[in-house]
Structure formats: structure tokens, C-alpha cells
Amino acid sequence: MVKVEVLDKHISIAELEDMIRTGRVFTTPFSLNRSVYVINNHKKPQNVMVTDISLKGIQLNGAWISWEQLEQEGGIYGSEFDALNAIAANET
Numbered sequence: 001m002v003k004v005e006v007l008d009k010h011i012s013i014a015e016l017e018d019m020i021r022t023g024r025v026f027t028t029p030f031s032l033n034r035s036v037y038v039i040n041n042h043k044k045p046q047n048v049m050v051t052d053i054s055l056k057g058i059q060l061n062g063a064w065i066s067w068e069q070l071e072q073e074g075g076i077y078g079s080e081f082d083a084l085n086a087i088a089a090n091e092t
Helices: 013-021 067-073 080-091
Strands: 035-040 044-053 057-060 063-066
Touching: 035 067, 035 080, 044 080, 057 067, 063 067
Parallel strands: none
Antiparallel strands: 035 044, 044 057, 057 063
């Protein structure tokens, strides 16, 4: 039976290169069950919880949001400081 497995340090370089070549390896910008800050309407950062991540979007506090929609509204950041910096940079 084929099942999902966590990559670890025992995987060979050849296996890893094959996974990358066939598009089976992904990185996620944030970890599950972590607090992040999302900017709503380019104005104020809001603290939310990452509950799931997919290729097309991210689930924040149980609601799915596409990556494109997040980018249009102002973005998602790992800290409040980063979010406030992004707001300040867009106002100038």
C-alpha cells in the first residue's frame, strides 16, 4: 500500500531528485496550527490560525482563501511587524 510519509534524512539524494523532477515535493510558507497575520483590505493586520494548506489556497480559522485573493487583499505574514511593514510600504 502506498501511503504518505514524512521526508527524513535517510532518503537518498537520487530519490529526492526524482521526487523534485516529478513534482511530488512541495514547500509551504507557513506551518499548520500556527498563528499568522493576514492583511484585510490593505488596512489592518488580523491574527488568524493556519488550519490547512493546499496548492490553491490556505485555510485560515476554518475558511479557505485562495493565494490570489490573499495577495489582492494585502497578503499573509508570519509576524505582526512584517504585516505592518508591508502596509507602510504600500502607503508610500
